[in-house]
Amino acid sequence: MSTAVENGLNRRPHVPPLHPKKPLATVFVTLAWLTFAGVIWWSFCAVEFNAGKLVDGVPNMVRFIRDAFPPDWTVLSDVFTQTVLTIQIALISTIIATIIALPLAFLAAMDLRRSTALNKYLLIPLKWVSRFFFNLVRSIDTLIFALIFVFAVGIGPFPGMLALAIHSVGMLGKLFLEVIESIDHGPVEALEAVGAGRLATKRWAVVPQVLPMFVSYFIYRLEINIRVAVVLGLVGAGGIGFLLNTYMGLGQFQRVSVVVASILVLVLSLDYLTTWLRRKVA
Amino acid sequence: MAYIELKDVTKRFGDFTAIDALNISVQKGEFIAVIGPSGAGKSTFLRLLNSTIVPEEGGIAFDGTTINDFRGERLFGHRARIGFIFQQFNLVRNLTVLQNVLVGRTRHNPLWRVLLSSWTKEDFDIAEHFITEVGLREKIHNRATELSGGQQQRVAIARAMTQEPQLILADEPMASLDPKLANVILGLLKKFNEESGITVIVNLHVLELARRYSTRIIALKAGSVAFDGTVDELTREQLDQIYDIDKNLKLEELE
Numbered sequence: 001m002s003t004a005v006e007n008g009l010n011r012r013p014h015v016p017p018l019h020p021k022k023p024l025a026t027v028f029v030t031l032a033w034l035t036f037a038g039v040i041w042w043s044f045c046a047v048e049f050n051a052g053k054l055v056d057g058v059p060n061m062v063r064f065i066r067d068a069f070p071p072d073w074t075v076l077s078d079v080f081t082q083t084v085l086t087i088q089i090a091l092i093s094t095i096i097a098t099i100i101a102l103p104l105a106f107l108a109a110m111d112l113r114r115s116t117a118l119n120k121y122l123l124i125p126l127k128w129v130s131r132f133f134f135n136l137v138r139s140i141d142t143l144i145f146a147l148i149f150v151f152a153v154g155i156g157p158f159p160g161m162l163a164l165a166i167h168s169v170g171m172l173g174k175l176f177l178e179v180i181e182s183i184d185h186g187p188v189e190a191l192e193a194v195g196a197g198r199l200a201t202k203r204w205a206v207v208p209q210v211l212p213m214f215v216s217y218f219i220y221r222l223e224i225n226i227r228v229a230v231v232l233g234l235v236g237a238g239g240i241g242f243l244l245n246t247y248m249g250l251g252q253f254q255r256v257s258v259v260v261a262s263i264l265v266l267v268l269s270l271d272y273l274t275t276w277l278r279r280k281v282a
Numbered sequence: 283m284a285y286i287e288l289k290d291v292t293k294r295f296g297d298f299t300a301i302d303a304l305n306i307s308v309q310k311g312e313f314i315a316v317i318g319p320s321g322a323g324k325s326t327f328l329r330l331l332n333s334t335i336v337p338e339e340g341g342i343a344f345d346g347t348t349i350n351d352f353r354g355e356r357l358f359g360h361r362a363r364i365g366f367i368f369q370q371f372n373l374v375r376n377l378t379v380l381q382n383v384l385v386g387r388t389r390h391n392p393l394w395r396v397l398l399s400s401w402t403k404e405d406f407d408i409a410e411h412f413i414t415e416v417g418l419r420e421k422i423h424n425r426a427t428e429l430s431g432g433q434q435q436r437v438a439i440a441r442a443m444t445q446e447p448q449l450i451l452a453d454e455p456m457a458s459l460d461p462k463l464a465n466v467i468l469g470l471l472k473k474f475n476e477e478s479g480i481t482v483i484v485n486l487h488v489l490e491l492a493r494r495y496s497t498r499i500i501a502l503k504a505g506s507v508a509f510d511g512t513v514d515e516l517t518r519e520q521l522d523q524i525y526d527i528d529k530n531l532k533l534e535e536l537e
Binding site: 196 | 332357358361362366368370377385386388389393396438
């Protein structure tokens with residue numbers, strides 16, 4: 001043993017230079033920057049960037065704003081009802097999504113290393129199916145789902161709710177899954193050492209760790225869903241956006257301003273409320 | 283009859299033999315320090331005793347009853363009479379001191395009480411008693427995250443004690459703590475050992491502490507007993523042999 005150590009000490013260690021010279025790397029970096037610049041120029045052209053058009057459009061915008069005032073407050077009660085409906089769509093869809101995502105997330109996070117027939121032929125396939133399902137519905141935007149559901153069940157709040165719910169299953173499921181997978185296993189070990197069975201271990205070692213995060217993600221998703229539900233009406237899926245679309249189409253800009261004001265109040269208060277709520281549970 | 287009896291116990295992890303034909307017997311009320319280099323099988327030894335690990339060969343008996351084939355309720359019952367102290371405390375971080383300690387009462391209650399967190403007056407009294415014993419009564423409603431490492435380990439000791447155990451196993455209980463706290467932690471274990479007659483087996487890597495607190499030292503090396511005797515019997519030469527210390531080498535050069 002001592003001879004090996006001595007040999008190690010006698011060999012001169014390799015000292016890497018402070019600034020290694022890599023000419024090829026420099027060429028590649030330069031090429032990468034040039035390509036990047038090229039892509040940006042190409043994209044600028046593609047979007048028909050035109051400052052002149054923007055300047056020409058300013059009078060139109062001014063006219064729009066002038067036409068929008070004074071706001072027509074007689075529609076306030078309609079606007080209020082639709083704003084509440086928007087929140088309701090988001091609330092119900094988030095709750096349904098949570099109810100579906102929770103068991104799927106636990107299924108997807110299961111530790112199935114023991115090779116039993118049940119694991120091999122049922123649980124492992126289910127685990128990968130649920131993971132795939134999360135990724136699939138996550139990658140399709142709520143608006144696309146809304147278009148499909150409006151086509152399937154007709155316009156109204158119901159297709160909007162369905163679209164939000166299914167997309168949220170993917171988003172929430174993925175987040176729940178990550179929470180479950182990242183728990184500290186120390187408490188699990190401790191509960192097993194106490195002599196707790198499977199249920200008691202879950203109750204006292206897993207639930208206390210995951211529950212605050214689940215609640216926090218639920219609130220976060222609810223906030224996002226309310227924002228999305230505002231836009232959903234534009235494709236006919238109910239809520240305040242539907243009203244906005246109608247008034248715009250009829251050129252009733254004094255009513256549009258009431259809708260915009262309502263959305264502004266909704267989103268701003270939502271921001272403060274959820275920040276405060278999340279701080280409470282975390 | 284010995285309290286714990288290990289006969290030719292062997293445990294392998296893949297190709298690695300962690301415990302190699304181990305024979306140890308433990309009497310009730312002993313305070314044993316297990317020493318040895320890392321990888322010697324100290325942790326595996328403790329986990330074999332509370333049956334969170336099952337040996338491939340050999341038998342482990344408590345009070346003459348073999349525990350190897352314990353399953354379900356009998357296995358949980360066996361674990362419940364052993365308090366386990368971990369190096370990383372293993373508390374549930376966002377629960378309070380009281381909640382963490384009450385968990386030790388799991389096997390004293392029907393499952394529904396445990397699941398609904400509906401602990402009895404007796405549970406609360408016992409939990410409060412041991413939280414007071416470890417000196418954390420004023421922190422009883424603080425979350426575990428708000429405590430220092432030493433305080434968390436004291437909570438873990440209180441949790442083990444509320445199990446009303448016959449045996450406490452401690453796996454390097456000071457390894458992630460300030461060395462100054464060692465006397466607090468080992469002092470508590472020693473106190474419960476002397477006052478309640480609880481058998482204590484603790485893995486240590488600081489020999490000085492093993493000397494000060496234990497009545498018996500077991501040295502493991504490559505999964506076998508390299509020394510088993512009283513503190514006074516352990517010689518410098520035996521120690522050097524256990525830890526493979528070559529007197530001509532400094533430790534830094536080994537790395």
